Amino acid sequence: MKNPRNTAKILSIVVLTLLLAIPVIQAAEIKVALDCPPDPQKCGSYVWSHAFVEHLNANGMAAKEYATEALGGEDEKLDQVSQGLLEVSNSLLTKVGTVDPSINGFWLFFIWDSYEHLDRAINESDLLEWINSRLTKKGVRLLAPIPVGGFSGIANTKKPIMTVDDLKGLRMRATDKIQSEYLEAWGASTVIIPWPEIYNALQTGVADGYLNPAIVPTLFKHTEVIKYYADVRIGAPLRVAIASQHWYAGLSDKERQIVEDAVAAANAANRKWLAGVTTLSIEELKKAGVAVTVPTAAERERFGELARPVYPQVVPEDVLKRFLETAAKYR
Secondary structure (H helix, E strand, O other): OOOHHHHHHHHHHHHHHHHHHOOOOOOOOEEEEOOOOOOOOOOHHHHHHHHHHHHHHHOOOOEEEEOOOOOOOHHHHHHHHHHOOOOEEEEEHHHHOOOOHHHHHHHOOOOOOOHHHHHHHHHHOOHHHHHHHHHHHHOEEEEEEEEOOOOOEEEEOOOOOOOHHHHOOOEEEEOOHHHHHHHHHOOOEEEEOOHHHHHHHHHHOOOOEEEEOOHHHHHOOHHHOOOEEEOOOOOOOEEEEEEEHHHHHOOOHHHHHHHHHHHHHHHHHHHHHHOOHHHHHHHHHHHOOOEEEOOOHHHHHHHHHHHHHHHHHHOOHHHHHHHHHHHHHOO
């Protein structure tokens, strides 16, 4: 007859051996999809993401940056985030606006006076919570808008821009229908071109220019074809950091706090980078041979007057009302 103690001992050894043979399941890596070259001097969204990833890693949440396009283009990244397949992405603001138009309110031209004004609206109001009450229903969470340069101007290959009338005859690249509405209100014709194709479009004359902060032509080496830049200060050029709501909802309270602290650290790093970047970017354009013009205050106001009637075509009435009230309150 077998000794029960020996049998129990043998079973314990077998169970322990099986447990040791099973690989330890590590926490899933948090993927963060970048949207520009990993250049901490010129790319504001990279500065944001790098600080975000560093904070997560330093606090026990494994995270990794993925190069531009490594996980797909804008459409693919947005789909992956909404389906819970990609945790965090730097994305085109208006692309996220296809999920819910509330986020497009950030890109109402001439609504913000400065980044200080924008930050007050973000930090002291419930604007982000209101946007997320809509976005999260579609599986997407807005972590933060990310400034990527000074307020936007007009870059082109053809002529200096000092007035609205100077845009007539130019065929401008637009990111989407929203940007087309603004540009056409100023008298330009438009063509929607994906960003990876823009250099070739400028070189071949398919497009004559685009709207962007002064840092963009140097960051993407477009100064080889761009010859003129008008510092109109149209609005805050923003990318957005979005997260999968499925992933975010599955975090523990402790993990969620680490993520929120990472967002705060990333925002601080981005704003530190932003300080002085406008002046530096303008100087780099000039060094590259780009002629920089600054429209008068009266002409800039004319740009604004023509842009404001476009607002109802950019966002629904309830979104417009919310943003205009918030901008006015925190001005």
